[in-house]
Amino acid sequence: MINILHHFVPNPIIFSLGAIQVRWYGLCLMLGIAASLWLGRTLARLCKISDEDYFDLAFWVILNGLIGARVYEIFLELPYYLANPLEIPAVWHGGLAIHGAIIGGAITVWYWAKKHSIRFWQLAAIVTTTLPLGQAIGRWGNYFNQELFGRPTDLPWGIPIEYRHRPVNFSTDAYFQPTFLYESIGSLIILGILIVFWKKCFKNPNIPWPKIITLTYIGLYSLLRFVTELIRIDATPTLFSLRWPAILSLILAISSLIWLIIVVQRSKTPPLEKK
Secondary structure (H helix, E strand, O other): OOOOOOOOOOOOEEEEEOOEEEEHHHHHHHHHHHHHHHHHHHHHHHOOOOHHHHHHHHHHHHHHHHHHHHHHHHHHOHHHHHHOHHHOOOHHHOOOOHHHHHHHHHHHHHHHHHHHOOOHHHHHHHHHHHHHHHHHHHOHHHHHOOOOOEOEOOOOOOEEOOHHHOOHHHOOOOEEOOHHHHHHHHHHHHHHHHHHHHHHHOOOOOOOHHHHHHHHHHHHHHHHHHHHHOOEOOOOOEEOOEEHHHHHHHHHHHHHHHHHHHHHHHHHOOOOOOO
16 A cells, blocks of 8 residues: 655754754644643633733643653653663653643642632643643654654555664564554544533533533543553553553543543532521
């Protein structure tokens, strides 16, 4: 089968100015953050949160999310980074784990909500709705870095990977599953579902929409990540022959689903009448 991407081997560098290199990974990351900020400000205004408060929160969420993403990735690949300590700050080479970003962001939102006396779940709903938009754009950085791809494939949308980026066991294969694309498209679908929930639930005081939106994101993204992890071939810790990110994603998907069912059922139960 002829591959439609045969002549499109991605180059991680957009252009160079002497020793300065402008990379696609950084550009995709910045575009994802900018798009998320725009959407988040729109949702914050719906919740009567000032732009000043929103951008203050967004700054700390982005900063701590990036730190959490990098720290989590370093611990996942600790032997590599211990052997190559100069790679620890080299985020432009990739290596930002979304689970670490979510943990760092969640802690930041909880602390910020407590400090400013704003409902945590409302802020969480805003942040989690912006995440899939940022992920859909940011994942393209992995394509240009030729990283986090899936198993070899002869499908017409398989992506070409240079020999130096292929795992040893797949050195003779040329085209691989574009897991970045699957996650990007899946994230856009999740975003669409969350926006529908906002439109349906936001003005209904009887529906705990902030929890529903937050848990829906966690559940759907975790399910998406679990599926893509099944076909990814990059090195990562395993447990019971399963990739650790897949195990964590499955735990989060099941936990959020159970929690979501409990929240929805409680919202349908009428409060006890006072005697």
